[in-house]
Structures are given as C-alpha cells and as structure tokens.
Amino acid sequence: MLSNELPIGFIDSGVGGLTVVKEAMRQLPNEHILYLGDTARCPYGPRPAQQVVEFTWQMTQFLIDQGIKMLVIACNTATAVALDEIKAKVDIPVIGVIQPGSRSALKASHTGEIAVIGTEGTVKSATYEKELLEKSPDVHVRSLACPKFVPVVESNQFTSPVAKKIVAETLAPLMYNKPDTLILGCTHYPLLRPIIQNVMGSDVTLIDSGAETVNDLSTLLDYFNLNNYDRKVSKTCKFYTTGSPKMFRDIAGDWLDLKTLEVEHIHLGGK
Amino acid sequence: MLSNELPIGFIDSGVGGLTVVKEAMRQLPNEHILYLGDTARCPYGPRPAQQVVEFTWQMTQFLIDQGIKMLVIACNTATAVALDEIKAKVDIPVIGVIQPGSRSALKASHTGEIAVIGTEGTVKSATYEKELLEKSPDVHVRSLACPKFVPVVESNQFTSPVAKKIVAETLAPLMYNKPDTLILGCTHYPLLRPIIQNVMGSDVTLIDSGAETVNDLSTLLDYFNLNNYDRKVSKTCKFYTTGSPKMFRDIAGDWLDLKTLEVEHIHLGGK
Structure with missing residues (x-):
C-alpha cells in the first residue's frame, strides 16, 4: 500500500x-x-x-x-x-493542537485580551501562554483550569442541566474584564460549545483548537x-x-x- | 546566526x-x-x-x-x-502558491463552479485543475489566461482606465454561467482586485492565492x-x-x- x-x-x-x-x-x-x-x-x-x-x-x-x-x-x-x-x-x-489554536486566537483577537481554558495539565504547562507571548508579546493571557468539564463530556452528559451549572460556575472568574477571545484549550470542550458561548456571551470569539x-x-x-x-x-x-x-x-x-x-x-x- | x-x-x-x-x-x-x-x-x-x-x-x-x-x-x-x-x-x-489557493477555493465554493485566471504558462500547466480535481472530483473548473494583466501591473498602471478596460474585456468569457469562486492564480492580480471584483460582481468570491x-x-x-x-x-x-x-x-x-x-x-x- x-x-x-x-x-x-x-x-x-x-x-x-x-x-x-x-x-x-x-x-x-x-x-x-x-x-x-x-x-x-x-x-x-x-x-x-x-x-x-x-x-x-x-x-x-x-x-x-x-x-x-x-x-x-x-x-x-x-x-x-x-x-x-x-x-x-x-x-x-x-x-x-496548541500551535494552530494559538495562531488562530492571535488572528481573532482585537483587544489582545485572550483567555485559555483547559485541563490542569495544560494550564500548568503554560504552553499556550508561551506560544501566544512568543508570537505577540503585547497580548494579555489568562488561563483557567476546568477540571470538571472532561468528566461531564466523557459521561455523555454534555447537554444536561448539570453541564450548564458546572460551566457557568467554572467560567465565573472570566466574567470580570472579559476576554474578547477564548481558546477552548481541550478537545473535549467543543462538545460544550453552545453552553460555553451562552455563558461567555456572543461578543466573545471561541477558538476551537482542534x-x-x-x-x-x-x-x-x-x-x-x-x-x-x-x-x-x-x-x-x-x-x-x-x-x-x-x-x-x-x-x-x-x-x-x-x-x-x-x-x-x-x-x-x-x- | x-x-x-x-x-x-x-x-x-x-x-x-x-x-x-x-x-x-x-x-x-x-x-x-x-x-x-x-x-x-x-x-x-x-x-x-x-x-x-x-x-x-x-x-x-x-x-x-x-x-x-x-x-x-x-x-x-x-x-x-x-x-x-x-x-x-x-x-x-x-x-x-497553488496548493494553498486551491484548498481555499474548495472551501469557499458552494456551487462547485470554480474559475481560475492566470498567465498563459499557469493555465497551460493545468496545475490548478489537477489540484482541484484530485481533491474534489465533482467541481467544475474553467481556466482563463489573462496575458495583458501582468504588464499593466508591472508598468504601475493598475488603477488606470486602461486597466479597467483590459480587465472587463479579458474576463468577458467568464460572465456566462458565472463561477461562484474565482482564483486569482497570479500574484500580480490582487493589485487589480477592486477592478476584478467590480467586473465579476460582488457575488463572486475572489481567492488571493498569495x-x-x-x-x-x-x-x-x-x-x-x-x-x-x-x-x-x-x-x-x-x-x-x-x-x-x-x-x-x-x-x-x-x-x-x-x-x-x-x-x-x-x-x-x-x-
């Protein structure tokens, strides 16, 4: 072959x-x-x-x-x-999946306020911050670990009321000084996309790194x-x-x- | 270094x-x-x-x-x-520049009617047709050589009335059964882009291969x-x-x- x-x-x-x-x-x-x-x-x-x-x-x-x-x-x-x-x-x-997602976020952001959500491992590695800041030192990057999201998706509950509650509670720290661009820095998260978009508001661009x-x-x-x-x-x-x-x-x-x-x-x- | x-x-x-x-x-x-x-x-x-x-x-x-x-x-x-x-x-x-332009045209086209404009050499090589049809055998591709475009650009006359006349006359064969996507298959052509868009109409998506x-x-x-x-x-x-x-x-x-x-x-x- x-x-x-x-x-x-x-x-x-x-x-x-x-x-x-x-x-x-x-x-x-x-x-x-x-x-x-x-x-x-x-x-x-x-x-x-x-x-x-x-x-x-x-x-x-x-x-x-x-x-x-x-x-x-x-x-x-x-x-x-x-x-x-x-x-x-x-x-x-x-x-x-990190370089493509970073590049796309830099293209999408107008204010330079970029947030990344991901697993504890991804957030701890600071790989997104490194990628974003190396390419564009002037952006401001915040990262938030969302450890409850993956289990919700893996248990096929990603459209449930429980999912909505978890997403709203977890993303609350991002609601002050909102980013204009949010990287879904975990490939599970696009399954929660409608809920995440609803919580963040339609003015925030979601980047599906995958x-x-x-x-x-x-x-x-x-x-x-x-x-x-x-x-x-x-x-x-x-x-x-x-x-x-x-x-x-x-x-x-x-x-x-x-x-x-x-x-x-x-x-x-x-x- | x-x-x-x-x-x-x-x-x-x-x-x-x-x-x-x-x-x-x-x-x-x-x-x-x-x-x-x-x-x-x-x-x-x-x-x-x-x-x-x-x-x-x-x-x-x-x-x-x-x-x-x-x-x-x-x-x-x-x-x-x-x-x-x-x-x-x-x-x-x-x-x-040909593979990126082809890929982008396939993404942009809804009707599958794609036209390519380029130099005689590019059109004769049929490289765009090959790229497009290998990836998507169902699209219909037409190619048109525009030998007068490059000299107009190189002589810095690309906003002149002469340029408008040449573009309108050259693109006339594309006006019947219009494509929905037109690949600017020569890196000189984006300098003529406003004129080309005007001639083709706003319903045609222009792909800047460069x-x-x-x-x-x-x-x-x-x-x-x-x-x-x-x-x-x-x-x-x-x-x-x-x-x-x-x-x-x-x-x-x-x-x-x-x-x-x-x-x-x-x-x-x-x-």
Whole structure:
C-alpha cells in the first residue's frame, strides 16, 4: 500500500479528539481515519506530566503499529507535554493542537485580551501562554483550569442541566474584564460549545483548537505529498478505545452523525 | 546566526509577489524578509516551461546565497513548473502558491463552479485543475489566461482606465454561467482586485492565492520550529530587482505602505 493510502491517526485521552475528527471528515473527505481514545485512563488533565508522556507514547506506538501516514495528537494535555519528544522520534509527521489554536486566537483577537481554558495539565504547562507571548508579546493571557468539564463530556452528559451549572460556575472568574477571545484549550470542550458561548456571551470569539488543527493537517498533507487520491477503496474510519465501546459509540455516533461505527476495545500499557 | 533569525525568501517574476509579502508582514510581524523580483525578464507567463524553471533556479540560488530559512515561490507560473523540482533539491522548506489557493477555493465554493485566471504558462500547466480535481472530483473548473494583466501591473498602471478596460474585456468569457469562486492564480492580480471584483460582481468570491499561502507559511514555520522570536534586532525587509529600482520602489512603496524601501538592482543569469 502506498503511504498516501494509509489512514491518518488521531489520539486523545478519550472522546475529545472526535471534535478534531469531525472537522477532518468535513475538510478531508478522502482520508481514512484511525482513532484511539484512552478512555480507561481518562482524564489525563490531573496526571503528572511524565505519566501523560508515557501514555501518549503507548497510544502513538499502537497506531503506528496499525499503519498510519501522519499523527494528530488531538489532545491538548498530551500536546503540551509530549509533542516535541514524539515529533522528534517518529518518522511520520506529527502535529498537536496548541500551535494552530494559538495562531488562530492571535488572528481573532482585537483587544489582545485572550483567555485559555483547559485541563490542569495544560494550564500548568503554560504552553499556550508561551506560544501566544512568543508570537505577540503585547497580548494579555489568562488561563483557567476546568477540571470538571472532561468528566461531564466523557459521561455523555454534555447537554444536561448539570453541564450548564458546572460551566457557568467554572467560567465565573472570566466574567470580570472579559476576554474578547477564548481558546477552548481541550478537545473535549467543543462538545460544550453552545453552553460555553451562552455563558461567555456572543461578543466573545471561541477558538476551537482542534478544528484549527485540521487546517494545519491539510497544509502538511499537501507539503509532504501525503494526500489520498485513491477513490477505489471506500473511505474508512476505525475507532479504538481502552474503555467501554458502547459508551464510546454512543457519543461518537451522535457527534459524528454516523449510524454505524466500528469501535474496538483494546488494552494499552502492559498487564 | 540561528537559522530562526534568517529572513524568509520570496521570489517572483516581478512585483506580483509583493501581494504575498504584504500579507506576510501583517501575519508574521517578527519575520525578516528578502524579496527578489526578476523584473527584467518579466512576464514569465509566455515563456517556455523549461526557461521558467531555469530562471526560478537562478532566483532561488541567489536568495539561498544571501541566507534564508525558507523559500516562498510567490509566483504561480514558477510554482506550476518548478516547485516540485526545487523543493526536492534544496535543504530548506519551500512552498508555492497553488496548493494553498486551491484548498481555499474548495472551501469557499458552494456551487462547485470554480474559475481560475492566470498567465498563459499557469493555465497551460493545468496545475490548478489537477489540484482541484484530485481533491474534489465533482467541481467544475474553467481556466482563463489573462496575458495583458501582468504588464499593466508591472508598468504601475493598475488603477488606470486602461486597466479597467483590459480587465472587463479579458474576463468577458467568464460572465456566462458565472463561477461562484474565482482564483486569482497570479500574484500580480490582487493589485487589480477592486477592478476584478467590480467586473465579476460582488457575488463572486475572489481567492488571493498569495494571501492564502501565508497561512501555510505560518503553519510550516511552526512545524519546523523556524519562527523568529528575537526582537533585539529590528525587523528588516530587503528587496532585489533585476529591473529598475525606481519603478520597483514606486510600486512596492505604495502597495506595502512603506515610506523607505531598500531596493537593490542585481543581475541574474551569467553575462
């Protein structure tokens, strides 16, 4: 098989990376997709950086063993701590979600007041601040960890009244001196987007770091001549989860608007 | 000097690539720029492909000798015939303007009726059609060579009544069964943009392939860790032309809104 015909790999701590896959399916309809969500060990946010690096390596190795032409680390927590190392060591192109999201926020912001919401791990890494301030030293960046958001999404309660309450309470610190641009610095958060937009108000631009990543993915597929032009084989999406295939299928089927979905349970990390 | 601090190189047959530089200055304010316009041998459009390849190599070599960290072939005619060869043979990242413009047109078009205007060389190469149809076999692409546009721009007459007449007459064949998206497939054409938009009507989306290229440039600067973060040295833009520095300075100063402009005459191609 030509490498162009191999799937693109996406990894995430759970279902969050599906927000990136959704955009990839829209913008890159010819590409095959392999997805791995480490649901059993989700959330990654509260874990020590070294453990996140280890888990991310395990996911990367699993998808590379299946055969992929490019890897998207569709998880902000993993991108923050593992992207540079993985990119340096594997021989396919690897991208994360933080640089595209930062670039897009800088384009969108008029006031220079940018806020980032993410997991504890992402916020602690300060990767967004670093990216934003290196490119544009004059912006003012605030970061807020939202540790309750990922569990709400992973338990498929992201449209519930509980979700609304949690989002409103968590984002309250941002309501004074509101940013004009808010980076959804976790790929799970776009599933909460309507609620987040409602809480923040329509005057705040939300940046979906995952969706922005697909623009970079397109650019790099072109740059490395890796586009799939073969239309003889019908397009495939395959999903792996370390957790419950049923729960994964419920969320993914709804979110991606797919009636049938090939989801396989796998085990990562030895015994 | 760290490679991050080197300038980005831009090459074009003349002043057209300045439309790309203008967008680069806006989106990438920290980057140093070296520009080479081969004004003395412009237009490239009517020249045989092999000669365009040869001239493009000469420009590439000149800028590489000055020291650049990345090269933008900011000329559609040169991109169409020389990008693959140059990209394969030089050891810095090289991008052209056709893939970004094609991608953007596919995103913008709702009806799938896409038209491309460019030089004879670009149209003859059918590179846009190939890019567009490989990615989206269902679109309908028409191409129209506009050989009179580049000379109008290079002679600094791009707002004149003559320009209006030439644009209206040249684009007449596109007025039946109008496309919804028109690719400005030559980096000179954005200087004629108001006239082109007026002729085509406000319902036609114009794609500035050069401006789109700067999005790719940002992505690749991130991907290859080539951003310039050094703010100690004030930003520099230097321009080389094989033609008249005065004419170049007049056009470039207006277009880039720069009061002073370092323009140096050089000779390319041996004796």
